[in-house]
Amino acid sequence: MRPVQKGISPIAGDFGKYEDAKPELVSRLGLYCSYCERKIVTLLAVEHIEPKDGVYGKPALEKRWSNFLLACTNCNSCKGSGKVNFRRFIFPDRDNTFHAYKYNVDGSIALAPHLSQRQKVMARNTLRLVGLDKPIQVFTDSNNEQVALDRVAQRMEAFGVAQVALSLMLSEPNVSIPPKRPIHF
Ligand SMILES: [Zn+2]
Incomplete structure (x- = not known):
């Protein structure tokens, strides 16, 4: 917040x-x-x-x-x-x-x-x-992907994508950032 x-x-x-x-x-x-x-x-x-x-x-x-x-x-x-x-x-x-x-x-x-x-x-x-103190709920969607229902988890998923992109960029600055994984909002 x-x-x-x-x-x-x-x-x-x-x-x-x-x-x-x-x-x-x-x-x-x-x-x-x-x-x-x-x-x-x-x-x-x-x-x-x-x-x-x-x-x-x-x-x-x-x-x-x-x-x-x-x-x-x-x-x-x-x-x-x-x-x-x-x-x-x-x-x-x-x-x-x-x-x-x-x-x-x-x-x-x-x-x-x-x-x-x-x-x-x-x-x-x-x-x-x-209601941000509620536990995280995860379910599996039709593509067998884990989808977070929770607001916190949704935001953290976006945060995770950003961190992966950042670490890739720092380790290999000349490699382009991979396409975004789907984020279920
Ligand atoms: Zn909100």
Whole structure:
């Protein structure tokens, strides 16, 4: 979960509809879920950091730039309308989330070892909030290939492809990078 820099709001005051902020968010953050970091070409939604409705909803923040991120449907629906207390969570637009986690080769996300006890609790709460603490699920598809269902594993597969390409390039700089393996998104 890399930190994101949204910058200041492109407009004075609140948006007419929160969906109107999507083009500007995409132009600044790219087509990536702010939580699981998958590239989402369709179904990427403007995500309300503090929920806009529900028991813990903050209707006043529904159309406010400072309350927006981009999220995939998995992270968004898992997060739901739960209470967001900034003393209990870390968020990629306000905390250095890059240093909060370490990514294991098996695709799981662990807490970075140098965190204080309080930081660990916050980092763990955030993983749970968006469902990134769930175990990795793998199934075998019709081509007998192992396909990861899990968001973390999907991202790690892309990471693995990049690492193989990098090590090949470093060991044999004159050899062209092999074609990408299929990545099941
Ligand atoms: Zn996501």
